[in-house]
Amino acid sequence: MTITDTPKLLRVLCGEIETPVPVWMMRQAGRHLPEYLELRARAKNFLDFCYSPAMAAEATLQPVDRYDMDGAILFADILLVLDAMGLGVTFEKGVGPIVETVTAGGGLRRVPVETAAQRLSPVYETVGRVRSKLSSSKTLIGFCGAPWTVALYAIEGRGGTDKSTARIWAYQHAEALDQLLDDLIEVSAHYLASQAQAGADALMLFDSWAEGLPDTVFDRLITRPNAKLIARVRELGVTAPIIAFPRGAGTSLPAFVQSVPANGIGLDTAISPDFVQRAVPRTMAVQGHLDPLLLIAGGQEMEDRVRSILSAYADRPHIFNLGHGIRPETPIAHVERVLEIIRGGGK
Numbered sequence: 525m526t527i528t529d530t531p532k533l534l535r536v537l538c539g540e541i542e543t544p545v546p547v548w549m550m551r552q553a554g555r556h557l558p559e560y561l562e563l564r565a566r567a568k569n570f571l572d573f574c575y576s577p578a579m580a581a582e583a584t585l586q587p588v589d590r591y592d593m594d595g596a597i598l599f600a601d602i603l604l605v606l607d608a609m610g611l612g613v614t615f616e617k618g619v620g621p622i623v624e625t626v627t628a629g630g631g632l633r634r635v636p637v638e639t640a641a642q643r644l645s646p647v648y649e650t651v652g653r654v655r656s657k658l659s660s661s662k663t664l665i666g667f668c669g670a671p672w673t674v675a676l677y678a679i680e681g682r683g684g685t686d687k688s689t690a691r692i693w694a695y696q697h698a699e700a701l702d703q704l705l706d707d708l709i710e711v712s713a714h715y716l717a718s719q720a721q722a723g724a725d726a727l728m729l730f731d732s733w734a735e736g737l738p739d740t741v742f743d744r745l746i747t748r749p750n751a752k753l754i755a756r757v758r759e760l761g762v763t764a765p766i767i768a769f770p771r772g773a774g775t776s777l778p779a780f781v782q783s784v785p786a787n788g789i790g791l792d793t794a795i796s797p798d799f800v801q802r803a804v805p806r807t808m809a810v811q812g813h814l815d816p817l818l819l820i821a822g823g824q825e826m827e828d829r830v831r832s833i834l835s836a837y838a839d840r841p842h843i844f845n846l847g848h849g850i851r852p853e854t855p856i857a858h859v860e861r862v863l864e865i866i867r868g869g870g871k
């Protein structure tokens with residue numbers, strides 16, 4: 525494949541500057557689209573949906589069909605890895621995920637790594653189906669949760685907590701936590717490698733709960749596990765570009781980007797473009813960071829912010845995105861307006 529045949533989003537991850545910039549939105553598949561809700565109503569439950577390649581492929585393609593996004597994010601969930609590793613995972617309507625918890629003495633090696641990676645084979649089938657239907661000008665993004673973010677659910681048992689149980693583990697059960705992170709790294713690396721083999725063009729590591737950690741702990745729980753996971757994925761022969769997303773890294777971002785060999789970095793809503801320009805090397809593509817709440821509000825402030833993000837990163841590889849996932853209540857017209865501004869080159 526020559527550089528001109530390479531899809532735009534992938535070119536940016538390889539260091540090219542593109543205008544208009546490529547765009548996709550985190551959590552674009554599922555959540556706000558009426559066609560998704562219709563498809564979701566036909567599934568027995570959410571896990572079943574994720575493990576049904578025909579339905580998951582359809583959900584992956586929906587936002588690309590509707591908005592002509594440059595990237596398709598695989599329809600799956602970061603918690604499938606825990607399910608494959610033998611922890612019970614359910615998704616309850618109106619509550620969110622419920623996960624069987626691990627204990628400090630128990631660990632997570634309930635099934636061999638190969639078995640866990642094999643259990644995720646319906647996801648690889650989804651990737652293959654999507655890749656065969658997706659235009660070659662579009663990038664298919666595979667993903668997994670980064671180790672700390674996934675470990676949190678295994679320790680806390682659910683989302684929406686203050687995360688104190690897991691954060692106390694970092695001090696009181698350091699060895700057990702490090703082992704848990706290592707187990708997750710090994711399974712996640714095989715999971716990502718299989719996604720790449722099945723046709724994922726790029727991979728993203730969601731560290732959605734990297735926020736609020738003291739800088740010393742941040743290095744141990746976020747920076748090192750992300751770096752280790754990427755190194756392991758490379759060791760398994762994967763060449764696809766990788767985007768890291770340490771959401772809420774704050775002042776730890778400069779150290780993170782120095783140590784984690786990602787091709788792109790996801791930016792959250794709180795970090796300022798000025799800080800990013802100083803912290804992130806020019807060789808690393810930036811992706812982010814429109815506030816999903818401003819996308820709900822819309823209007824002049826949203827339009828101004830879109831333009832200011834575009835102009836802040838005009839001199840470097842940039843993929844337009846949100847600072848966190850799109851919300852279910854987001855008006856489709858606001859997404860369309862943002863795309864119009866981006867595709868008009870910021871006008």
Ligand code: 1CP
Binds near residue numbers: 554564
């Ligand atoms: O009933 C339903 O329809 C379930 C809602 C839902 C959906 C559509 C969940 C439950 N997960 C997903 C899909 C999903 N999750 C995707 C597929 C692609 C897409 O939506 O575009 C992706 C990339 C994820 C990733 C994910 N899951 C993250 C990381 C990204 C982020 O938003 O921070 C996290 C933290 C999860 C956990 C999760 N899964 C589902 C929910 C409600 C949650 C969050 C729970 C919490 O608040 O802790």
